[in-house]
Amino acid sequence: xxxxxxxxxxxxxxxxxxxxxxxxxxxxxxxxxxxxxxxxxxxxxxxxxxxxxxxxxxxxxxxxxxxxxxxxxxxxxxxxxxxxxxxxxxxxxxxxxxxxxxxxxxxxxxxxxxxxxxxxxxxx
Numbered sequence: 001x002x003x004x005x006x007x008x009x010x011x012x013x014x015x016x017x018x019x020x021x022x023x024x025x026x027x028x029x030x031x032x033x034x035x036x037x038x039x040x041x042x043x044x045x046x047x048x049x050x051x052x053x054x055x056x057x058x059x060x061x062x063x064x065x066x067x068x069x070x071x072x073x074x075x076x077x078x079x080x081x082x083x084x085x086x087x088x089x090x091x092x093x094x095x096x097x098x099x100x101x102x103x104x105x106x107x108x109x110x111x112x113x114x115x116x117x118x119x120x121x122x123x124x
Contacts, residue, residue, distance in 0.1 A: 001026070003026065004113055005022070005023045006092065006117060010121070020079040020094075031096040032053055034077045037093045040087075045093075047106025049069075049079060050105040059106060067082050081120070086124060090120060
């Protein structure tokens with residue numbers, strides 16, 4: 001079964017950068033797209049960025065457009081986060097899916113594989 005392992009989280013000052021990685025422990029043959037989500041304490045999980053295997057469909061949440069970049073290399077997906085803000089503080093999760101159940105590519109219902117998460121903390 002596909003497992004996703006995130007890394008790269010940490011603490012950074014506002015305005016700084018971090019690069020998250022999500023490694024798939026098995027080949028992503030069974031999945032068609034991957035994404036990053038985040039969840040801050042007391043808030044709902046939010047889709048951040050989405051990429052499909054052919055890189056023809058890349059989407060970002062409005063809150064991160066122009067600051068975050070999703071990319072992939074073989075079985076690893078990355079999230080480059082620049083100009084970090086206090087409100088970017090959250091647990092970040094990697095997810096993978098096969099079939100869209102929702103027209104919104106950042107809907108969590110589209111994903112059936114999830115990682116354990118990596119914490120990102122932005123301070124002033």
